[in-house]
Amino acid sequence: MKRRVLLVVMALLVFCAPAWASEPVNLGVYLPMTGNVAAYGQMAWSGITIAHKMEREVLGRPVDLKLVDTKSDKVESANAVSRLIEREKVVAIIGEMISGNTMAGSDHAERRKIPMVSPTATNPIVTQNKKYIFRVCFIDPDQGRIAAKLADQELKAKTAALIYDISQDYCVALAKFFKNEFAKTGGKIVAETKFKTGDRDFTPQLSAILAAKPDIVYAPIYYTEGALIARQAREMGLDVPILAGDGVQAPELIKIGGKSVEGVYFTAHFHKEMIANERGKKFLEAYEKETGKSLDAFAAMGADAYFITVDAIRRAGSTDSTKIRDALASTKDFEGVTGKITLKDDGNAIKAMVVNRVKDGEFVYVTTINP
């Protein structure tokens, strides 16, 4: 009998141990922590956890982060969102990093009316016809358009050549909208070349570009290919300015590209030096102290997704998902780590874009372009 009582007491202790604090607010996070884009997920997660340490509470209740891995895969992303909603009973979700996976996850969230905020899903069709899906990044068409303006006004280019990755939605969309906008400014695309992720030799594409004699090369691609293309272009004697997108913003660009990437311009979401507000400064300090690393764009975007979601819950004054959704949609001039963010009713963000440049083996901040 004594033993049985003891057992019951022990069992009770085990079950009650986590229930001391007041009822937490569950916030779901689904990220590619493993798989081929694991780097993005891990960077964002470090940003989210540090943002969480800065703002642990909302509505007087602790925020509990529930992380679920997507293996960088669509089927897993859909499973992950379903798990967060049905098993973890989350009130809102942050994720995913990749547009395709966000689309796979968003369908279920939309149907269950759980708001979702993606840090970096830039494909324009992610939020299309969706009421509950938001993002804290600008979309690909915007970046393509700004790049065209930059080419026209800053670099005074009359002709441009394109080189991009045909298998990445990000690259295709940037190239397409650059092309449209550049034509509007009176510019001319003299060469359009494509490749596929994993290609290592770009001689055919670069020869075509060299023959077309453009004023600039627009290369909306990722850093590995970006570095290789810059190297090979310089070796072939193609020395016109290269303009890229935020896909090249990784230390690997400089590591692989070395001297050849000097002077490469790119539009981006973030640069450390653009941080102007209190929250951003505090976050930067906490991040660098905690991780010992320099703050990158993915961590900053992840943090903003967290801050905006928590802010929306606070303004909604409840954990009712419809109210959180409405609060998110009315986010105006939110002072985030990556600048002022306004969320529109269609789920897209209005925010400033930065222009960076590679100089002396480092990314330097050039200017901010307001929306």
Place this chain on the structure above:
Amino acid sequence: METTIPSTKAHVTRDRLLAAVAVGVFLVFLWYADNHFSAYSIRILNNIAIFIILAASYNLINGVTGQFSLEPNAFVAVGAYTSAILTLSPQEKLASFIIEPMVWPLSVISVSFPVSLLAAGLVTAVMALLMAVPVFRVRGDYLAIVTLGFGEVIQVVANNIVSVTNGPLGLKGLTPHTNLWWSWGICIVTIFCIVRLVNSSYGRAMKAVREDETAAQAMGIDAFRIKTLAFTFSAFFEGVAGGLLAHLITTISPTLFTFLLTFHLLIIIVVGGLGSTTGAVIAAAVFTFGSEFLRVVEEPFSLYGFDYAGIPGMRMVILSMMLVVVMLFARRGIMGRSEFSWQWLFETAARVRRRIRSD
């Protein structure tokens, strides 16, 4: 678990009856699940059904016919795209094709889900039929390389014909038609068809080709025809499964159909036992359920001051260890080449009963 059971007419009737009862019981379970399970559990059940279809049909060409082919990602892609393009509403097509508008006849077509699944199966099967001619000119490792190449080609095509597939942006906004009835209904039909085929004279010819192609030809088996039959048959069901998968996750893009998908299926059928449909079914269910179930090891928990942070990717480590254990202790997979049979069940039950009685 004997491969050849002296079956009498009474046995056949009994087995059919039992199979019908088992399917009936399972349908009652599905009805219960449909009404009482959470959307999350239902989604996993759907995933299991789709992967069973894929594994069982892939096993037909790889295990039963013994042709080491690496094409399923291509066939699943063809099926998924066919069915997705056919069911998408014209408005959705207009809205999401932002790089290039969709070509005319496809942009206005919108058919019902069952028709699109059938079309997905047929288009994939025709593709397999056409492919069989060049593919089966080679054997062994060369076959693997040719089919692997085909998978890559399909991906490149999906990325490049933007006016049909929306390129790398992918298709989205599909209606989630796939439910328990569709996925498990088709799953049961697939298993039934494959078991019937394997047990027919064609199936025996396939096994003969697997054991020794030259000897089989010497015995009068048209190896090319048999291989093409297996290939087309499995392609049909892989295409249908692709359609089901597309309408489960409601969005597809070329990145979904990389070689990793084939690799995943290959692991499933090897663990299940190459050549065993039962094994393919069991392994597909274990892997799909297991990878979701094992998420608990990635979650943080704390017990009296001991904090476990939860390591993402941990479940993959456990699944891989399971794989190593299976390969070490059951080199031919869980089932080897054996199949489930009612006779085996009865005999095992009798053996267990005898042992209990003798104790």
